[in-house]
Amino acid sequence: MVQPVHVPVLLEEAVEALKAQPGGRYVDCTVGAGGHASRILARSQPGGQLLGIDADPESIRVAGERLMPYGDSVLLVNDNFSRLEPICYHHDYMPVHGILFDLGLASFQVDTPRRGFSFQQDGPLDMRVSPSQEIDAAEIVNTWSEEELAGILWRYGEEPGSRRIARAIVHARPVDTTAELAQIVAGAVGGRRGKTHPATRAFQALRIAVNHELDNLETALVQAVKLLGFDGRLVVISYHSLEDRIVKQFMRREASGCICPPETPACVCGHTPTIRMLTKRVVVPTEAEVRANPRARSARLRVAERIVNEEEQKGLIEGLCRSVEVKANAWRQPALLRRVRQLFGAV
Numbered sequence: 001m002v003q004p005v006h007v008p009v010l011l012e013e014a015v016e017a018l019k020a021q022p023g024g025r026y027v028d029c030t031v032g033a034g035g036h037a038s039r040i041l042a043r044s045q046p047g048g049q050l051l052g053i054d055a056d057p058e059s060i061r062v063a064g065e066r067l068m069p070y071g072d073s074v075l076l077v078n079d080n081f082s083r084l085e086p087i088c089y090h091h092d093y094m095p096v097h098g099i100l101f102d103l104g105l106a107s108f109q110v111d112t113p114r115r116g117f118s119f120q121q122d123g124p125l126d127m128r129v130s131p132s133q134e135i136d137a138a139e140i141v142n143t144w145s146e147e148e149l150a151g152i153l154w155r156y157g158e159e160p161g162s163r164r165i166a167r168a169i170v171h172a173r174p175v176d177t178t179a180e181l182a183q184i185v186a187g188a189v190g191g192r193r194g195k196t197h198p199a200t201r202a203f204q205a206l207r208i209a210v211n212h213e214l215d216n217l218e219t220a221l222v223q224a225v226k227l228l229g230f231d232g233r234l235v236v237i238s239y240h241s242l243e244d245r246i247v248k249q250f251m252r253r254e255a256s257g258c259i260c261p262p263e264t265p266a267c268v269c270g271h272t273p274t275i276r277m278l279t280k281r282v283v284v285p286t287e288a289e290v291r292a293n294p295r296a297r298s299a300r301l302r303v304a305e306r307i308v309n310e311e312e313q314k315g316l317i318e319g320l321c322r323s324v325e326v327k328a329n330a331w332r333q334p335a336l337l338r339r340v341r342q343l344f345g346a347v
């Protein structure tokens with residue numbers, strides 16, 4: 001049987017949460033194999049558009065083939081989503097009705113041994129999402145100090161045996177392959193932990209460090225909110241607790257009327273909510289989905305909706321007027337009015 005390149009996770013839930021509709025304009029920040037993207041496009045025709053971003057050129061190739069039937073309605077960009085705002089500006093693609101992040105990796109990436117993501121198949125210690133990144137897992141494993149290694153294993157893998165593993169790695173250098181590394185980790189912390197392979201946390205930590213996953217996510221979320229039009233939706237699917245914590249804390253902070261530290265007697269921050277959280281409780285896959293696709297088991301989906309307050313509306317309109325260099329009679333210009341309507345998400 002031919003393995004699918006990737007089975008999209010929480011597909012119906014994510015597309016529903018985006019409120020994908022005809023004429024809508026969407027960004028898929030992790031287009032992968034195009035699974036979510038093709039469903040979003042199907043729901044947003046006629047007139048819908050999708051900008052798909054992925055750091056991996058292989059994902060862009062796979063998504064390109066899959067999304068071919070949508071022709072000009074799709075624009076694919078091979079870049080890191082930490083540059084979300086400049087990408088959208090460059091393509092004059094804002095404001096948008098919805099933005100999706102489906103974090104982590106696609107199955108075809110994990111299942112390709114030469115990419116070095118998996119401890120289940122032997123391959124070089126690579127783990128870079130994009131081949132243009134300078135630092136790979138081999139460099140971290142073979143050149144970072146024992147303390148630095150223990151630090152990332154603890155921070156990004158929440159690995160209780162971080163010090164023992166770091167010591168064993170330094171002792172075993174040079175380490176060249178994923179199988180060697182998995183063996184060193186298993187030797188340092190013992191056999192299986194329940195159903196989990198002993199190297200799971202260490203591999204997660206290295207992957208996060210190689211790809212700056214947490215920093216990229218934080219940077220991109222801030223930019224995403226700015227790009228959303230009135231009532232635009234932000235949908236994020238994460239696969240481990242560190243990512244989910246960042247998403248949850250970000251959404252809480254942005255939805256809050258005050259972000260002063262709790263000990264501050266009176267509010268001094270002047271923060272106004274930019275979003276409202278729509279998922280009081282995180283959405284998880286059904287048992288049936290996990291049975292059919294075990295890779296979905298750790299998925300967590302959160303949704304927020306953009307609020308544009310009056311002050312911001314004024315600022316946006318003024319900014320827009322300046323940008324098109326029109327003066328007093330700006331409001332009589334149909335092109336500008338169309339743009340303002342677009343800006344506030346009215347389709």
Ligand SMILES: C[S@@+](CC[C@H](N)C(=O)[O-])C[C@H]1O[C@@H](n2cnc3c(N)ncnc32)[C@H](O)[C@@H]1O
Nearest residue numbers: 008030032033034035036054055080081105106
């Ligand atoms: C889980 S897959 C997405 C699958 C996709 N939703 C689908 O249905 O086919 C995650 C994708 O995000 C990409 N990715 C991971 N980190 C990225 C980043 N910082 N910038 C852009 N793409 C990234 C990976 O290359 C991978 O293709």
